[in-house]
Every structure is written in C-alpha cells, then in structure tokens.
Amino acid sequence: MPEAQPAFQFVDLRQQQQTAQLGMWTFIATEVLFFGGLILAYCVYRTGNPDGFAEAARHTKIVIGAINTGVLLTSSFLVAWAVTVARLRQSGIASVLLWLAALLGLGFLALKGIEYAIEYHEHLVPALNFAYGGPNAASVYLFFCFYFIATGLHALHVAIGIVVLAVIGRQARRGLYSDRYHAPATVAALYWHFVDVVWVFLFALIYLPGRAS
Amino acid sequence: MKNWQPPRELLVSWLALLALLGLTVLCAYQPLGAVNTGLALAIATGKSLIVAAVFMELRRSSALMIAFAAAGLFWLGIMFWLALSDYLTRTSPYAS
Numbered sequence: 001m002p003e004a005q006p007a008f009q010f011v012d013l014r015q016q017q018q019t020a021q022l023g024m025w026t027f028i029a030t031e032v033l034f035f036g037g038l039i040l041a042y043c044v045y046r047t048g049n050p051d052g053f054a055e056a057a058r059h060t061k062i063v064i065g066a067i068n069t070g071v072l073l074t075s076s077f078l079v080a081w082a083v084t085v086a087r088l089r090q091s092g093i094a095s096v097l098l099w100l101a102a103l104l105g106l107g108f109l110a111l112k113g114i115e116y117a118i119e120y121h122e123h124l125v126p127a128l129n130f131a132y133g134g135p136n137a138a139s140v141y142l143f144f145c146f147y148f149i150a151t152g153l154h155a156l157h158v159a160i161g162i163v164v165l166a167v168i169g170r171q172a173r174r175g176l177y178s179d180r181y182h183a184p185a186t187v188a189a190l191y192w193h194f195v196d197v198v199w200v201f202l203f204a205l206i207y208l209p210g211r212a213s
Numbered sequence: 214m215k216n217w218q219p220p221r222e223l224l225v226s227w228l229a230l231l232a233l234l235g236l237t238v239l240c241a242y243q244p245l246g247a248v249n250t251g252l253a254l255a256i257a258t259g260k261s262l263i264v265a266a267v268f269m270e271l272r273r274s275s276a277l278m279i280a281f282a283a284a285g286l287f288w289l290g291i292m293f294w295l296a297l298s299d300y301l302t303r304t305s306p307y308a309s
Contacts, residue, residue: 021274022281029285036289043293044300062238069234073260077227080268081219088216186270193268197261204257208241212249 004181013180020183024190035198038153042146042205045139052139054210059124059140060147064115065207068108069199072158075104076196079165079189086177086185094177094185098169101192105162112155119144150202157195164188226267233260 010016046053082097116125123131126145134140168188171177177185237256241249266272271279 018275018278021278025278025281026284029281029288032285032289033292036285036292040293040296043297047301062241066234066238070231073227073230073234076264076268077219077223077230080223084220084223085217090217093217190269193264196268197264200257200260200264201254204237204253208237208253209250211241212244 004176004178013183017181017183017186020187021190024187028190028194031194031198035150035153035201038146038150039201039205042150045142045146046209049136049139049142052136053143054213055134055136056140056143056147057206057209058211059119059122060207061115061118062207062211064111065203068111069203071104071108071111072196072199075101075108076193078104079192082169082172083182083185083189086172087179087182089175089178091172091175091177095169095173098165098172098185102162102165102169105158105165108158109155109162112151147206151206154195154198154202157198161188161192161195165192222267226263230260230263233263 004013006013006016010019078097078101082094082101085097086094119125120129123129124140124144126141126148130141130144132140165188168185171184233256237253240252240256243249245252265282269282271282274282
C-alpha cells in the first residue's frame with residue numbers, strides 16, 4: 001500500500017486524525033441529547049408511576065437482556081483491541097476482530113428479535129396488540145411505549161454500526177491502516193463504544209427495576 | 214507481548230465490565246427499596262466510565278477532546294435539571 005497522505009486542508013495526518021475524532025465526539029454529543037431526551041421522558045413517567053413501571057419491567061426478558069449486554073460489551077472490547085493491532089499493522093488480525101465484533105452485533109439483533117417476538121405473543125406491543133389487565137395497565141402501556149421506541153432506535157444504531165464495522169474490517173484487511181493513519185478505524189470504534197454505553201443505561205432502566213419486589 | 218495480543222488494560226477493562234454486569238443483575242434482586250435504582254444507575258455510570266476512559270481512549274486524550282466529549286453531558290445535565298426541578302417538585306406529577 002502507498003503511504004497515506006493527509007487531505008489538502010490538514011498540515012499532517014495527526015491533525016487530520018484529531019479533527020476526525022473531534023467531529024465524531026461532536027456527533028456523539030448530539031446523540032447523547034437524542035437518547036437523553038428519551039431517558040428524561042422515562043424518568044418523568046417513572047416517578048409518576050413507580051408501581052406500574054416496576055410491574056412492567058418485570059415482564060421484560062432479563063436473561064436475554066443480560067446476555068445482550070455481555071455481547072455488546074465483548075464486541076466493544078474486540079473493536080478496541082482491533083484498533084490497537086491495526087496501528088501495529090496487523091491487518092489480518094484487525095479485520096478478523098472487527099468482523100467478529102460485527103457478528104456479535106448481528107447476534108445482539110437476533111436476540112432482540114426473539115425478545116420482540118416473545119413480547120408480541122404476550123400481547124405487550126402498544127398500538128399493535130397490547131392487552132393487559134389490572135390497575136396499572138395504563139402505566140404498563142407507557143413503559144412498553146418507551147421500551148419499544150428506545151430499544152428500536154438503539155437497534156437501528158446497532159444495525160448501522162454493523163455495516164460500518166464490516167466496511168472498516170475490509171479496509172483493515174487491505175492494509176490501509178498504520179500507526180500514522182487509522183482515523184476511520186478510531187472514529188468507527190468511538191461510535192460503536194457509544195452505542196454500547198447507551199445500551200448499558202437502557203439495560204439498567206428497562207430490565208432491572210422491580211425485580212426484588 | 215506479541216503484537217497481536219490485546220493490551221492488558223483492555224483485557225482487564227473487559228473482565229471488569231462483565232463482572233459489573235453480573236453485580237448489577239445480582240443487586241437488582243436484593244430488596245433494597247429505593248436504593249436499587251440508585252445502585253443500578255451507579256453501576257451503569259461506572260461501566261460507562263470504563264468504556265469512555267479505556268476503550269474510547271479518553272484517558273490519553275487532550276483536554277480539548279475531553280471537553281468535546283463532556284459537552285453533550287453538560288447540556289443534557291441542564292435539560293435534566295430544568296425538567297426535573299419542575300416535575301419532581303409538583304405535588305402530583307400530572308397536576309396542571
């Protein structure tokens with residue numbers, strides 16, 4: 001591979017790399033506010049309906065949720081590892097690690113799909129087939145509205161991330177990255193880690209409430 | 214260290230994250246009342262800090278990078294502060 005050159009507006013590759021990273025962090029800041037707004041709405045409704053939200057949360061599938069958290073944390077680890085080996089010009093290993101991480105992302109989506117199917121069969125999907133009795137039915141409905149919107153938007157982010165990781169993996173295989181030039185890999189990794197962090201909070205808010213009562 | 218092996222800090226962080234995941238599930242089943250929610254969010258914050266500091270390399274980043282990373286949280290904090298200082302101080306959350 002020919003040595004990578006900076007784009008014309010940059011003094012050197014280091015400056016280009018830092019600019020790319022700042023850009024991704026700026027994008028992540030908008031994403032923090034995007035998911036943060038959803039979580040704020042959740043907090044408001046949960047403080048208003050504590051019993052209903054605890055009851056609803058007990059209907060979520062904590063085993064699938066916990067496995068999926070482990071899957072995303074592991075794929076994040078693989079991506080971080082891939083970036084370090086890509087910088088050492090271990091192209092083959094870097095690409096395998098990135099593709100493995102993308103595969104774990106696919107596994108996450110598959111488990112999420114199974115979860116949605118179970119919830120559909122339990123008549124917990126608002127606007128589609130929601131049927132739930134008892135005094136807290138309205139709060140349970142609200143909870144599942146939040147659940148499907150938040151996890152659906154998160155799943156969309158995972159799906160985009162899988163494509164990005166697959167492309168970066170292919171670039172790595174072609175030996176495009178080195179210690180001097182690895183901005184695309186670093187920036188893609190930042191995005192994937194962010195998607196992981198969002199899930200960590202969704203897991204705590206969706207699956208864990210109401211388990212002890 | 215062979216140059217394909219994961220750096221020790223990544224490996225340790227990954228194991229710590231999985232341990233925290235186990236801990237948070239375990240804690241969720243203990244009847245601690247209101248402490249449960251606080252504990253779950255504290256552990257989630259801890260996990261996020263590990264991901265941000267080690268995986269996202271903020272530990273070794275410049276102050277400018279950290280400022281950019283914190284900007285979203287800063288504005289999110291303002292949004293939570295203003296919204297919750299309204300909702301949490303109402304006698305009924307839905308009172309107009």
